[in-house]
């Protein structure tokens with residue numbers, strides 16, 4: 247169960263954002279012994295909560311990868327994190343697809359290979375999405 251969030255996201259502003267949206271910072275001043283770039287949100291967690299066990303990752307419940315508010319974090323096994331990220335990406339992609347179909351009716355006349363190319367998905371994914379859509383399953 248995702249915990250509820252009663253506080254706002256915190257973005258301390260410093261660090262280097264990667265293409266993946268996560269921010270990295272130097273754990274010690276650059277050039278000192280042991281200085282290396284670390285994930286900023288992990289660094290905040292370790293500072294305030296403690297070491298992250300091997301095989302565990304910090305999940306942003308708020309989905310804001312720049313956020314450093316540890317109340318928005320969960321420490322969960324890596325395998326669970328991957329599954330949840332894939333599930334939420336899948337449902338977000340599907341919802342975008344369903345929203346497009348509702349908005350742009352011409353899309354419903356496109357062939358599955360064309361839709362697969364347009365959305366960067368396999369034809370079997372598009373086929374499943376169309377089945378869901380035709381059953382009226384969408385959350386927009």
Ligand SMILES: [Zn+2]
Pocket residue numbers: 254255256308309310313314315318
């Ligand atoms: Zn947050």
